Each structure stands twice: as C-alpha cells, then as structure tokens.
Amino acid sequence: MQSIEIYRRKVEKELELFFADKLSKAEDLNPVSKEMIMLLRDYTLRGGKRIRAALLFYGYLCFSDKSLEKVLKASLSMELLQSFLLIHDDVIDRDNLRRNGPTIHYSYSQIGKKRYNLDNNLHFGNSAAILVGDLACSFAIEAILTLDINPKYKLKALEELSKSVRKVLHGELLDVTSNFTEISTKDLSTIHELKTAAYSIEGPLKIGALLTGANERQTKPLSNYAIPLGKAYQLQDDILGLFGDEKEIGKPVGSDIKEGKKTLLILKALEKASNNQKNTINRLLGKQNISKKEISQLKKIVKDTGSLDYSKELIQKLAKKSIKEIKKADIRENARKFLIDFANYLISREDLAKILGQD
Amino acid sequence: MQSIEIYRRKVEKELELFFADKLSKAEDLNPVSKEMIMLLRDYTLRGGKRIRAALLFYGYLCFSDKSLEKVLKASLSMELLQSFLLIHDDVIDRDNLRRNGPTIHYSYSQIGKKRYNLDNNLHFGNSAAILVGDLACSFAIEAILTLDINPKYKLKALEELSKSVRKVLHGELLDVTSNFTEISTKDLSTIHELKTAAYSIEGPLKIGALLTGANERQTKPLSNYAIPLGKAYQLQDDILGLFGDEKEIGKPVGSDIKEGKKTLLILKALEKASNNQKNTINRLLGKQNISKKEISQLKKIVKDTGSLDYSKELIQKLAKKSIKEIKKADIRENARKFLIDFANYLISREDLAKILGQD
Numbered sequence: 213m214q215s216i217e218i219y220r221r222k223v224e225k226e227l228e229l230f231f232a233d234k235l236s237k238a239e240d241l242n243p244v245s246k247e248m249i250m251l252l253r254d255y256t257l258r259g260g261k262r263i264r265a266a267l268l269f270y271g272y273l274c275f276s277d278k279s280l281e282k283v284l285k286a287s288l289s290m291e292l293l294q295s296f297l298l299i300h301d302d303v304i305d306r307d308n309l310r311r312n313g314p315t316i317h318y319s320y321s322q323i324g325k326k327r328y329n330l331d332n333n334l335h336f337g338n339s340a341a342i343l344v345g346d347l348a349c350s351f352a353i354e355a356i357l358t359l360d361i362n363p364k365y366k367l368k369a370l371e372e373l374s375k376s377v378r379k380v381l382h383g384e385l386l387d388v389t390s391n392f393t394e395i396s397t398k399d400l401s402t403i404h405e406l407k408t409a410a411y412s413i414e415g416p417l418k419i420g421a422l423l424t425g426a427n428e429r430q431t432k433p434l435s436n437y438a439i440p441l442g443k444a445y446q447l448q449d450d451i452l453g454l455f456g457d458e459k460e461i462g463k464p465v466g467s468d469i470k471e472g473k474k475t476l477l478i479l480k481a482l483e484k485a486s487n488n489q490k491n492t493i494n495r496l497l498g499k500q501n502i503s504k505k506e507i508s509q510l511k512k513i514v515k516d517t518g519s520l521d522y523s524k525e526l527i528q529k530l531a532k533k534s535i536k537e538i539k540k541a542d543i544r545e546n547a548r549k550f551l552i553d554f555a556n557y558l559i560s561r562e563d564l565a566k567i568l569g570q571d
Numbered sequence: 572m573q574s575i576e577i578y579r580r581k582v583e584k585e586l587e588l589f590f591a592d593k594l595s596k597a598e599d600l601n602p603v604s605k606e607m608i609m610l611l612r613d614y615t616l617r618g619g620k621r622i623r624a625a626l627l628f629y630g631y632l633c634f635s636d637k638s639l640e641k642v643l644k645a646s647l648s649m650e651l652l653q654s655f656l657l658i659h660d661d662v663i664d665r666d667n668l669r670r671n672g673p674t675i676h677y678s679y680s681q682i683g684k685k686r687y688n689l690d691n692n693l694h695f696g697n698s699a700a701i702l703v704g705d706l707a708c709s710f711a712i713e714a715i716l717t718l719d720i721n722p723k724y725k726l727k728a729l730e731e732l733s734k735s736v737r738k739v740l741h742g743e744l745l746d747v748t749s750n751f752t753e754i755s756t757k758d759l760s761t762i763h764e765l766k767t768a769a770y771s772i773e774g775p776l777k778i779g780a781l782l783t784g785a786n787e788r789q790t791k792p793l794s795n796y797a798i799p800l801g802k803a804y805q806l807q808d809d810i811l812g813l814f815g816d817e818k819e820i821g822k823p824v825g826s827d828i829k830e831g832k833k834t835l836l837i838l839k840a841l842e843k844a845s846n847n848q849k850n851t852i853n854r855l856l857g858k859q860n861i862s863k864k865e866i867s868q869l870k871k872i873v874k875d876t877g878s879l880d881y882s883k884e885l886i887q888k889l890a891k892k893s894i895k896e897i898k899k900a901d902i903r904e905n906a907r908k909f910l911i912d913f914a915n916y917l918i919s920r921e922d923l924a925k926i927l928g929q930d
Contacts, residue, residue: 244748248741303697306694336747340744343744350733350736353712353729357733366722366726367722367725370729371713377709381607381705381709385604386601388695393687402601
C-alpha cells in the first residue's frame with residue numbers, strides 16, 4: 213500500500229530526530245549509557261513497515277485532520293513500544309537475528325565476549341537486553357507525554373497504550389505456555405486477540421482516535437473493525453508460515469512446526485484427521501530436524517483434512533465482518549477508505565512477507 | 572521511624588485493594604494470566620519498607636495537605652515500579668530469593684519443571700519473569716493515570732517517573748559493566764546518583780510534589796536534598812555490606828566482595844594501599860570461595876588505609892549538605908520535619924537492614 217510506504221518514510225525521519233535529540237542530551241552521559249541508546253536506535257531504525265505508526269495516524273484521521281505534525285510525533289511511540297516488546301521477545305525466543313541485523317541481546321553478548329572477556333557472555337547479553345527493552349518502553353511513554361496536545365487526551369491515549377501492553381504481555385505468556393499444553397481453538401483465538409489484534413491494530417487506532425478527544429462510543433467501531441481483522445491477519449500469517457515462499461516470508465517454511473506451535477491449521481487438522489494422520493501430526497509437531505519431505509507430508513494432511521480451507525474461509529469471514537463494521541462507522545471518509553484498503557491488503561497478498569507479527 | 576511504619580501499613584492495604592481489583596476484573600481472563608497477576612501480587616506484598624511510597628507522600632506534603640487519600644493511591648505506583656525493576660534485577664543477578672520468598676523467575680522455573688515438565692525450565696522462568704516485570708511497569712503507570720487529580724499534574728508526575736526509570740536503567744547497566752572494567756570514583760558517584768539517589772529518593776519526592784502542581788523552581792530544593800542523601804545512603808549501605816551483622820543486613824557479609832563489586836571502600840583502599848595490600852585486594856576481589864578470614868583481612872586493609880574513615884566522613888558531609896538544603900527550602904513544616912528525620916535515619920543506624928537498595 214502506497215500510503216503506508218509514504219508514512220513509513222516520514223516516521224523514520226522523525227525517529228531519527230527523536231534519537232538524535234536523545235543522544236545530544238546524553239552528552240554528559242557516560243559511554244555505556246550512550247551505547248544503550250545507539251543500539252536501541254539502530255534496532256528501531258533498521259526495519260519494519262511501521263504499520264502501527266500508520267494505524268495511529270489513521271486512527272487520528274478518523275475524527276480530525278488538524279495538527280498532523282503532532283500526530284506524526286505521537287506515532288513514534290508505537291515503534292518504540294514495538295522495539296520494547298521485540299527486544300524482550302528476542303530474549304525469550306533466543307533469536308539472534310531480527311530485521312536483518314543482530315538482536316540487542318546478541319549485540320551485547322558479543323560486547324561481553326570481546327570487550328569484557330566474559331565467560332557468561334550470553335547471560336550478560338540477556339541482562340543488557342532486558343534493560344534496553346525497558347528503556348525503549350520508557351521512551352515510548354515519553355513520546356506521548358511530551359506531545360503538545362490536550363492533557364486529557366494524552367492521558368486517555370496513555371491509558372489505552374498501557375492497556376494494550378498488558379494484553380500483549382498476557383498473550384505472550386499464554387502463547388509460550390501453549391506450546392507445552394493442550395489448547396482449544398477458543399484459547400488460540402484469545403491468544404490471537406491479545407497478541408495480535410488488540411496490540412497491533414486496535415491499540416494504535418484507538419490511541420490515535422483518543423488523541424483527537426474521541427470518546428468510548430466513537431472508538432467502539434474501531435475496535436469492532438480491529439479485532440476480527442487482527443485475527444484474520446494472524447490466521448493468514450500462519451498459512452504463509454506453512455505454505456508461503458521462504459524468501460517472501462523471511463523465515464524458513466515450517467518454523468512454526470519445528471517450534472511445536474499449535475496453529476489453527478494444526479488444531480483443525482487434528483480434529484478432522486484419521487488416526488493415521490493424527491499420529492503423523494503428533495510425531496512431526498515440534499520435531500527439530502524435520503525434513504522438507506516431512507513438511508510436505510504435513511501440508512498434505514492440512515489440505516486433505518479441509519483444515520486449510522477452514523482457515524481460508526474464516527479469514528474471509530473475519531475480514532468481511534471487519535469491513536462491514538468500518539463501513540457503517542461514523543468516521544471521516546479518507547480514514548475509512550484507508551482502513552478498507554488496509555483490511556484487503558492485510559489478508560489478500562499471499563506472497564507478502566510478514567507485515568505485523570515479527571516485522 | 573514510626574511515620575514510615577504507619578505509612579507502610581496503609582500502603583500495603585491499598586496494594587491489596589489494587590490487586591484485588593485487578594483480579595476481579597481478570598475473571599474472564601484465563602488461568603495463565605491470573606497466575607501472572609497473583610505471583611506479582613505476592614511478590615509486591617511480601618516486603619519492603621515502602622520507603623519510596625512514603626517519600627512520594629511526603630513530597631506531596633511539602634506543598635499541600637489536601638486529598639491525602641488520592642496521594643496514598645498515587646504512592647502505590649512507587650511500589651509497583653520497584654517490583655518491575657526488582658523482578659528484572661533478580662533475573663540479571665540470578666537471585667532465587669527476595670524478600671524472604673522466591674523470585675518471580677524462580678517461581679516460574681519451578682512451574683516449568685513441575686507443571687510443564689520442561690528441560691529448559693530456567694529459561695522459561697526468566698522469560699516469564701521478563702513479562703511479569705513488564706506487567707508491573709504497566710500497572711505502576713496505570714496507578715498514576717487513573718488518579719482523580721488535575722491532568723496536567725499527572726502528566727508532569729509521569730514525565731518524572733519516566734525520567735527516573737531511565738536513570739535507574741542506565742545506572743543498572745553501568746553497575747553491571749563496572750564489575751568488568753576499571754572505574755573511577757567519579758563513575759562510581761554517577762552510578763550511585765542514577766541507581767540510588769535519583770530513582771529511590773529524588774524521583775518519589777518530585778513525583779509527589781508534581782502531583783500538587785509544584786513547578787520546577789519549587790521542586791529544585793527537593794532534588795538538592797535527595798541527591799547527596801541518596802549517595803550517602805549508598806555509601807552507608809556499602810559499609811554495612813562489609814562491616815555489618817549478617818542477620819541484620821539480610822545477606823552474607825562480603826557478598827559485594829564475592830561479586831567483585833568496586834565500592835568506594837575498595838577504590839579508596841586501592842588508592843592508599845601499599846603494594847602488598849594492593850595485591851591482597853586484587854587477589855580477593857571477586858573470589859567466589861572467599862573465607863571469613865580473608866574477609867577479615869580485607870576489612871583490616873579498608874580500615875588501615877583510612878578508606879573506611881574516608882567513606883564515613885563523606886557520608887556525614889553529604890548528609891549535612893542534604894539537611895542544609897531542606898532546612899532552607901520553601902516547603903511545609905511537617906514535611907520538612909519528616910525529611911530531616913529521614914536523612915538522619917537513613918545514615919545513622921548502622922545495625923539496620925538494607926532499607927532501600929534491595930528491600
């Protein structure tokens with residue numbers, strides 16, 4: 213979507229200014245503190261489509277077209293918040309790479325090894341990354357606090373930000389533990405709602421809307437639009453993770469399988485599978501050295517049981533609901549147009565790299 | 572101090588109400604999310620003298636004596652913020668015990684082992700603790716956001732909270748890395764300012780003051796009081812850590828030595844030491860299986876070089892400066908009385924368990 217691409221460039225410019233300001237004020241700080249900020253800057257600037265920032269902007273546009281420069285500054289907070297969560301997520305997932313570069317804990321583990329000659333450099337890396345993540349969180353809040361906007365609106369926006377963070381944290385732990393236990397499709401839907409829909413779509417839209425002074429009644433349609441769309445996106449993402457093209461999705465096909473992740477594709481396949489198929493799924497799910505042939509086997513079962521079609525139909529149903537809600541919402545036309553386009557964009561492009569989930 | 576003890580009980584009652592409210596609203600949440608909140612509640616309620624909460628209260632009292640119930644609610648945020656930082660700190664320090672109970676990461680590592688049969692239960696424990704710490708941070712912010720106080724004042728208070736968190740994060744990383752490098756007494760003073768003085772004393776006092784609508788000119792004397800006092804406290808704490816009574820300080824005497832921590836006691840001793848004494852210090856600092864006899868050896872060097880006296884004199888000098896500043900400040904008398912008593916309390920009681928540092 214062109215509008216997202218245009219917005220991305222604007223936000224990144226603002227992010228650069230934000231960090232330049234932090235670093236100039238950090239002149240009296242020691243090198244260790246400066247390095248924290250610089251590593252966070254590089255991590256934040258390195259990538260992502262800045263969808264959440266754009267959603268905040270269009271959430272604002274739903275009810276106002278004034279003071280757009282301020283909204284640009286506000287939207288930074290979404291990217292800083294994303295850095296906060298991703299940095300901690302990287303530690304949890306033990307990923308050394310993110311956005312085509314080193315994760316924060318990996319950078320620090322290298323610093324620990326090379327500069328400080330540490331034996332336990334991995335622990336040092338994790339420790340420093342926890343702190344850098346926390347720093348990003350505090351910057352995200354500051355970016356809203358310091359806006360030149362009605363104080364009441366800022367407080368409402370911060371409440372929403374805080375609420376959406378709590379949702380994603382609950383969703384994250386639920387997601388981690390779901391790998392170790394039986395889960396129902398209802399639990400899975402809760403995880404998708406907390407981890408993806410509420411945090412990535414509803415939160416930014418509502419925060420933008422609240423910054424115009426919109427009330428609960430006005431923002432309700434945005435939530436009604438965001439939640440089904442977020443769930444649809446997550447399902448689409450799961451399909452791409454198994455059936456997509458490796459280069460396009462940015463991670464090896466079948467990583468979810470290796471991790472033992474119980475996606476809806478897997479849960480529904482298990483529900484409809486023959487005993488034979490069930491055994492195959494249970495044998496391959498979570499298998500570390502799974503082969504391409506075995507992944508193909510799994511894909512066939514997901515197709516043959518009708519599970520793939522089930523997810524595809526559900527995606528269409530959710531997206532339709534989402535679009536229906538936004539069509540009848542009492543919002544400005546240019547924002548409505550964007551949100552309808554965005555819904556179609558999010559679920560239609562099968563060849564698309566992950567847009568939201570991992571950046 | 573009696574006034575702190577009285578306040579402690581009030582804050583703990585409010586904390587119980589806060590968590591009861593969270594848990595009642597969490598009724599529709601799943602058991603995993605409820606457990607997160609319950610573990611955080613137990614950890615937060617288990618201990619601490621609630622000094623930071625009391626300081627917020629007296630910061631408010633410096634300029635107003637109205638709406639004290641609201642201030643009590645505001646002061647909760649300091650304890651939630653402390654939980655956030657301690658939970659992450661526990662992961663970083665790999666401590667399994669805090670406030671006479673299990674740390675969050677330890678509790679989760681046990682859950683990982685017993686409930687989920689995990690091999691990598693330590694990593695699961697750390698992962699969950701990162702998320703619970705983040706949750707505590709979001710609760711701390713919410714406790715301020717939802718106060719029935721002038722929006723502008725709340726925003727100012729949140730800016731200060733955010734700033735003091737950044738200081739403690741920078742201080743924390745600086746502290747961790749100082750174990751691996753040469754540091755100067757100036758670096759050490761920076762660490763004490765960031766980690767202890769700004770976060771534990773200046774922050775709570777200023778946040779309380781800002782909630783009355785106090786301006787920068789009015790809060791300046793509180794900073795002038797807080798920074799030297801915080802530094803004095805940290806030095807006092809270092810003395811207790813080496814010369815105190817094990818039962819009273821709540822951790823083994825000489826833990827700092829084992830950790831290889833370069834306290835001012837050590838830095839000044841090294842400065843004045845003979846070559847022989849220097850070798851002994853360097854040999855024993857960071858030694859894991861250090862004996863009681865070796866600790867006594869070190870204590871003797873710290874005394875003989877005059878380093879102990881140096882720290883003691885510096886503590887008195889800093890505390891005097893602190894008291895002088897608050898005596899001339901334009902604040903209400905009952906708050907002034909508390910702050911003078913508090914300064915004397917913080918630096919005088921050699922037999923006292925750590926008050927601020929580790930709770």
